[in-house]
Amino acid sequence: MPSHYPAQPPWVYWTVGIASSVLLLLSVLFHELFHSYVAKRRGMAVPDITLFLFGGVARILEEPGDPGMELEMAAAGPLSSFGLAILFKAAWLIASSLGAGALILAPLDYGFLINVLLGAFNLLPAFPMDGGRMLRAALWRWRGNLLEATGIATQIGSAFAYLFMFLGFILMFTTSLLNGIWLVVIGWFLKSGAESSLRQTIISNALAELRVGDVMTTKIDAIGPDVPVGEIVEYFMKYKHGGFPVMRDGEFLGLVTVSDVKRVPREDWHRVRAGDIMKPRSEIISASPDEPIIEAMVKMSAHGVGRLPVIEDGELKGIITRSDLMRTIRIRTELGR
Numbered sequence: 001m002p003s004h005y006p007a008q009p010p011w012v013y014w015t016v017g018i019a020s021s022v023l024l025l026l027s028v029l030f031h032e033l034f035h036s037y038v039a040k041r042r043g044m045a046v047p048d049i050t051l052f053l054f055g056g057v058a059r060i061l062e063e064p065g066d067p068g069m070e071l072e073m074a075a076a077g078p079l080s081s082f083g084l085a086i087l088f089k090a091a092w093l094i095a096s097s098l099g100a101g102a103l104i105l106a107p108l109d110y111g112f113l114i115n116v117l118l119g120a121f122n123l124l125p126a127f128p129m130d131g132g133r134m135l136r137a138a139l140w141r142w143r144g145n146l147l148e149a150t151g152i153a154t155q156i157g158s159a160f161a162y163l164f165m166f167l168g169f170i171l172m173f174t175t176s177l178l179n180g181i182w183l184v185v186i187g188w189f190l191k192s193g194a195e196s197s198l199r200q201t202i203i204s205n206a207l208a209e210l211r212v213g214d215v216m217t218t219k220i221d222a223i224g225p226d227v228p229v230g231e232i233v234e235y236f237m238k239y240k241h242g243g244f245p246v247m248r249d250g251e252f253l254g255l256v257t258v259s260d261v262k263r264v265p266r267e268d269w270h271r272v273r274a275g276d277i278m279k280p281r282s283e284i285i286s287a288s289p290d291e292p293i294i295e296a297m298v299k300m301s302a303h304g305v306g307r308l309p310v311i312e313d314g315e316l317k318g319i320i321t322r323s324d325l326m327r328t329i330r331i332r333t334e335l336g337r
């Protein structure tokens, strides 16, 4: 800032610095919100956006349905950044024609610059960055196979990651230690991102045609609503489940999990019953037997639960747990299916 806007008092530089930092964070958030907006309009679940030191990530739980959808979702981010850059430039032009000082002009200038950089950097074809996702969409359309396209995109993404790390090391020992370290860390981060994205695609692929009914546990160990907590604790020890359905005369009433039990003080264990602490059926997220496995996984992840009761025609047919899913994933990926 001092080189672009010389001869300002220190407090102006400090204020401009803080304002610009906030603008950077908001610009990243805007970019991620745009990814999320397009994804949600396409019917995808986006439970959260995380902002952190290297930027932001909008967590999109499913794989896109087709290459066009992937392209649209990936392009939304950089386009929104370029759009924001134009707005900052316009605001700068207006402010400078009105004779505004460095206090106004410098943050607008920085807002323009940072959004151009955000858009451009994300367009690098380094999967899982936006440009890499666009590349994957193109490969996917060309080869007709998402898994193969992801494999190629991951290799290119990893090559970029190594290039970043290499350049970072050179920078570290020549011109700028801090920028060098920064680039190495970004490279390392990109590499692990590429690998975990590939893993996610392999898992989705392994589970593609499976339905909840194929992997759910049908043998249900249920408890009655009048069972006291002390006894439920013993069941937890004996059966090693993380939760029990509560049933009366074959009717599914609710679910009791370890965390429900943990909330009951020990001296009340003989008095409080399953019916008092269970999560009632109306509040429980459930699955149906003919629902794709991926959707059940998305539900568990979005709601932070480890098990879903499987209900068909109002009747409890089974339970599907995260460990059922993990076992299925392991077996199917090991068998190369």
Ligand SMILES: [Zn+2]
Pocket (backbone or CB within 6 Å): 031, 035, 077, 078, 122, 130
């Ligand atoms: Zn993006």
